[in-house]
Amino acid sequence: MRLLHTADWHLGRLFHNVSLLDEQRHVLNQLIDIVDREAVDAVLIAGDIYDRSVPPASAIKLLDEVLVALCQTRGVPVVMISGNHDGAERLGFGARHLRQAGLHILTDLSAFDVPVMLSVDGCEVDIFGIPYADPESVRSLFKVDARDFDAAHRYLVERIEHARRPKRPTVLMSHCFVAGASASDSERPLSLGGAESVAWEPMQGFDYVALGHLHGPQQRGGEHVRYSGSPLKYSFSEVSQRKGVTLVDITPEGVTAIRHVDLHPRHEVRLLEGELDALIEGAANDPAPEDYLLVRLTDRHALLDPIGKLRAVYPNVLHLERPGMFAAQGASALERQRLKIDPLAICHDFFEQVGGEPLNEAQSDALGQLLTSLTRSREENA
Template sequence: MKFIHTSDWHIGRQLHNQNLLEDQRFVLNQIVTFAVENSVDAVIIAGDIYDRSVPPANAVALLDEVVNRLVNELNIPIIMIAGNHDGHERLGFASRQMIESGLHIIGPLSKDISTITLSGKNGDAVFYGLPYADPATVRHVLDCEVTSHEAAMVKLLEQVHGHDSQGLPKVVISHCFLDGGSESESERPLSIGGADKISPSLFTPFNYTALGHLHGPQYKGAEHVRYSGSMLKYSFSEQHQNKSVTLVELDAQGVANIKLLPLKAYRDVRIIEGELAELLEQGKTDVNREDYLMVRLSDKTAILDAMGKLRSVYPNVLHLERTGLMADNGRVALSRDHIKKGELDMFSDFFSQVSGEPMTKAQQQAMTVAIDELHKVESRS
């Protein structure tokens, strides 16, 4: 059994208000080409297909284009699960009718975990799709008492452990945050205070675990418990990440042989620094001047229309920082550290400054619930 593991397509996403649909189509064409060149038996998308629960029409059209090429023209099955950015019910519409065509969509969590048996050219495997579900959803659907993301995942995986795969390899597809995973700025938190973290050891008993949510390619606990990473750089914090999809081949013993297939972006995402005159001169010979850029200017004097001057050479400058004018380095460092903090930490700091005393445990718990509710409202908007 051979398949491509991808995740976090985020179709319809913007980078600093820059539409990325052209860039996404460019990379998705590469994924289709990889599927053909490697004669894969399936393509897996481990959540966050879209960037918003109500995606724009052009994002839906692009997904339809890619799915049609893989499933109808190339007869390559697709398994996709809903991530925390997706509208589960919308993504899962008509999913039961699409199964016969080879398109398997796991939208909302159901009481019985989806089991999909696929036949490959050199062997079969059973795939278990676990869409993103917070503890409250798991409590409601499975009628159980769980309070953390890890406890919820333990409950979901009970069905995978208990399912008789008739000796076939078991492949779990999930969208979650493993403890110890490397984060990026472009990922929406699943929870706060570390309550969303799940131990990688839960997934090591299976032949392969295809994960989504974290945008940097990585594995945790064991090499076969893996994030494929996003297909594009969706924030400047990802500038040094090498994007790829994961080619997985299960041998006769069910051992996963893994290979990363590098993706080339239409435009790279990177940060450049220096004085304006130096950058303008450098841009004249920069073969990658069309890249999406954050520019940090070190000039210590005022500059008239710095952005306009930069865009005359680098047309896709998306963000400009005047680091040279920030004389109070201590305050800048403090501000950056402050931004990195989570919502609860920042509110706790604010509360302490205003009231003169730290928050009680009861107050922290009440604020945690309030922030979680705000994230749920945001994900539905």
């Protein structure tokens, strides 16, 4: 049996106020192509299907299109759990009726220890899914003393260990933050105060653990305990990550192969660094000028409308940083103080940036007289 593990679709997400819905449709079509090309038998989605608990209609429509393509058109079962971004009740609407169509939506925490049994060509695999659950929910529902995420998750995993059939391969799905894993800027914290992590050790005994929540593909405590990562880059901290899905081959004896398959976005998320003029000149030879960009300018002097000039050649500049300007300020405190107390110097600098040449002597004298007059008038009226 071949499983495809994916997670953290975040349908409906905005990236610096830019809708990513078309980007998401593009990579999800690739996911469907992988299902066809790799003869995938079932798809596991480990939470955060939507970006918020009340998703926009366009995100719901896209999910419906993908699920129809998988479950109805291809007859490929899909097992999904809710994540911390999802509204569990909304996502789980109609779940009992949809099982007959091969869509298994696991959002009911009270039924977490009831597996989905998949059978392909004599290979039977049990899939247990733990929907996102905070300690308060576990404590209230099961009347146990679970004071943090680790205690709550450990209790749920141990319950599943007792419920599993010993001679049948078993997959665990969970949406959680495993201790020691690498986070990205685009992930919403599960709790305040840093007590959100769970241990990987209780999950070691499963044949495969399909994790969701962290957006970078990675493993913890063994190759079989892993995050597939999100299908797209959702922050500039993810620039270096290889986005994709994970394929898992399972026989009656257990997992035989695990591999990552890349997904390729329409527009990459990149970082450009350099001086403004050099970046604008280099745009002519950039093969992908419409990528989503963070630009880090190294110029050490004031610039007039740098983001407007950059967007003339790179239309999707989403964020601009000026570390060069701050470095120059730090290296020249005296000059900074001079500009603060000398309005004429500020005007000189502005005129040179706008006009491309310094003020001449007559212009400087006239401006100086005007500033003196304004200063005197302000003092007299104070």
